[in-house]
Amino acid sequence: MDLLDFARGPALQWSLYILVIGVAWRLIGVLLLRRKADHSEPRSTATARGALFTIWRRMWPRKEFQARTVYGQTVGYVFHIGLALVVFGFVPHILFIKDLTGLSWPGLPSNVVYLIGVVTLAALILALVRRMTHPVLRLLSNFDDYFSWIVTTLPVLTGLLAVAHLGARYETLLAIHILSVELLFVWFPFGKLMHAILFAFSRGSTGALFARRGAST
């Protein structure tokens, strides 16, 4: 078995097992904790709507915070949107997802995806520089923050190298690219990458609570 076979075969399989079981474990571990009944007289009973609204609302910046947060938020938007476009817009990725799930959709032109990949990588580097230099982020950051950055950035970097045929044989580059994605799968449930799932529960909880009080979120 060569490296590419390993990456596409057992490594993929096991990383997906860890991803699914790990995510389920972490989610169940918190969601099954008790929820106390709230006996206060609600100002509004539209709590589900409040939850959904807050999940949606917190995707967008607020004008009150804009002046102080514009740089960090812009960098964040660029790499999140860039990652989404590259992961779900690149034709080979769509084929890969089709193999796994049977789902597919039309892709973006490859050259456009390459450009987005470069911009995403640049934004990720800016995010890291910011994390290492901004006093608040330096204080807050721990192993998880830096390791999560590495496992997010490696697939972008190795993907760009693979399509550019830079540094090694294409098959080797492709294998390294797939392995880097599998590293992300393995790390996903244990660190902050899990926010890609938790955001809905966290925002939703506050949204429901505040909606009950008639408070805005």
Place this chain on the structure above:
Amino acid sequence: MSAAKSQTEKHPLDTDSPRFSIKKPKVRYDKQGDMPDDQRVATAMRHFVRDFGATAAVYMESCIHCGLCAEACHYYVQTADPKYTPIWKLEPFKQAYKREYGPFSFFYRALNLKSPVTVGELQEWQELIYDSCTLCGRCTMVCPMGIDIATLVGQARHGMFQAGLVPHELWAVAERAEKEGSPLGATPKVFKDRIEWLADDHEVDIPVDEDQADIMISMSSIEIMKYPESIVATAKVLNKLGAKWTIRLDGYEATNFGMLSGNTAWQKDMSMKLINAAIACKAKILILPECGHAYGALRWQGANIYGKPLPFRVMHISEFLAENLKNGKLQVKKVDKSITFHDPCQVSRRGGATQAPRDVLDTLGVELREMKDTGALNWCCGGGGGVVTIHRADDLRYKVFQIKMKQVDDTAAEMLVTSCSNCRQTFDDGQAHFKWDKTANSLLELVADNLVD
């Protein structure tokens, strides 16, 4: 020695300065009891997670360390000191949660990925959990994960209180409130005397200890001791409505220093006094006074402390006024002034009663000049969460108050109005400190002064 005397001797009150607290202690005791250090840590963490449900756990799991909360916090904005980042104020508790309680705690412990929290860390964090957090919840509004950081700080205070790690003054006023029924010496006897004096002086009926009343009112100690006109204003409004109302000496104190200091048992005692008194007089409505945290304590937590829905409505005085002005039962003269309104965080941002005071001001016909960041995004005055009682926090409090001064000045309104007496005393203190030309006025008194005869 009586309990009351012992409280006064232990922690003499300072009621001569613009903000009420105990006198500045000569020697600080910011560590209570004689528990061994390791036990303090274990106790703190146990009580932090005691009320932990799915929601708080989801919050603890969701932080992405983006640092945005710092930008919403008046302490960070005014000092640029990263330690005031709201989520950092929970760091030891986050650490302990991951190590001891989270879904992957076995990994963290087995691989020693998170070191155990020490009592030294908790003592260091006391300033962050108490002195530099008013529980205003502005950080909750900016968090991209929607984490309600203010609630978590409140839970951290539960742990800190049980571990005996509460700032001297806050512990003292909380203990006084538990023992005497008021944090600022407004004991039933003092209150009764004040009511008699006010009723006489202002020729207004103030019914006390009625067996049956439709409305029971509560008061904040700050009002009783510092702004007694609030009592008169409340009486004028209720008498004008022809309401059957009462004050009950077995349950009148609306402030809840049990909650602010983190003692859940005292919080319960304080809330139950009000609840039992309202039940005893068969009240249909319990009116909470111009006090921010009193609203959160009873309106949103009261029924949960009681264990079932309360058999009466709980309303903030601004909601009560708005309702009766809108339905025409109360009528007011027009006030020809430009006014800016300071939202008390616990009533507005965290309590949802943002519109009520605006409806009141609308009926008064004033020109309302909103501050730039207002309503749910309003900046805190800096005195909430018990912070105004803590002497060592004064310099920091004045720093954050400058945001508020600028907000108010920028509106160029003729008058500043709020509906929280704790905010009012924070403004009074800031006004004296900065020799500022603005005073925070009471919304209730503005209405009472302009009732149509």
